[in-house]
Amino acid sequence: MSVNQAMRRATAEHSPTDRxxxxxxxxxxxxxxxxxxxxAWDDISVQDICSAADVGRSTFYAHYDGKEALLAxxxxxxxxxxxxxxxxxxxxxxxxxxxxxxxxxxxxVFRSVAGRRSGQVIQARLRETLRDLVERDLTGRVPDxxxxxxxxxxxxxxxxxxxxxxxxGRSIDPDALRQLLTRLAK
Numbered sequence: 001m002s003v004n005q006a007m008r009r010a011t012a013e014h015s016p017t018d019r020x021x022x023x024x025x026x027x028x029x030x031x032x033x034x035x036x037x038x039x040a041w042d043d044i045s046v047q048d049i050c051s052a053a054d055v056g057r058s059t060f061y062a063h064y065d066g067k068e069a070l071l072a073x074x075x076x077x078x079x080x081x082x083x084x085x086x087x088x089x090x091x092x093x094x095x096x097x098x099x100x101x102x103x104x105x106x107x108x109v110f111r112s113v114a115g116r117r118s119g120q121v122i123q124a125r126l127r128e129t130l131r132d133l134v135e136r137d138l139t140g141r142v143p144d145x146x147x148x149x150x151x152x153x154x155x156x157x158x159x160x161x162x163x164x165x166x167x168x169g170r171s172i173d174p175d176a177l178r179q180l181l182t183r184l185a186k
Contacts, residue, residue, distance in 0.1 A: 025063060027053040029074045032067065037108040041122060072125050078102075079129045083136070092137035093181055096174040103162045110166040131155040138185055154184050 031052035035044045046067055050060050064070045082095045082102075103110050134155045135147070142150045158181060165172050 021063070024053075024055055024059060027055060028060060028063065028070055031055075032070055032074070033106075033109055036071075036112040037106075039112065041112055068122070068125075071122055075122075075125060075129060079133065083133060091178070092141065092185070093134075093178045095133065096178050099162070100165055100172050100174055100177070103165050104171070107166040110162070127155060127159055130158050134158065134181075142185055150185055154181050157181060157184055 028049060031049050032044070035048055035052055044067060046057065046060055049055075049067060049070070050057050053060075060070075064073065082098055131151055135151045138147060138151055138154070158177075161172055161177055164170055
């Protein structure tokens, strides 16, 4: 199953059952991604999202508390799908190839929300999500007394690698990154 298929499944599982609500949710997420590819995070308003999605503000607020909540829901669905695609195995960081490919493909969006000061709220959410993914990978592999520090260091390195991929469009070898992160975790 591809990440996109898994993301659709995870989104459907967390989306309202009403078809119209799902269509609205999808339109809002797509509008946000399209706007984030064009502008900095602080330059995007809820009204911009509503206009791009052809949705009223009251409908937007029936679904989300603000643009941060909309992006957080999309990130949560994406990371749930990503992790589901590469379940925990003997090899940690199995999700890296898909994650790196996604960041490179969406690098304008990633730079808009994670590579600038204006996206600090989103950066914090992304870092938290990466820490959760790394912690799942390292549970049972790192002594409990060192786990929090190790998780934060490894997740920080992963975040910076993704920023590098997004800023420069640089190709990052997932296997080399996996080896580096594994060494950091020891």
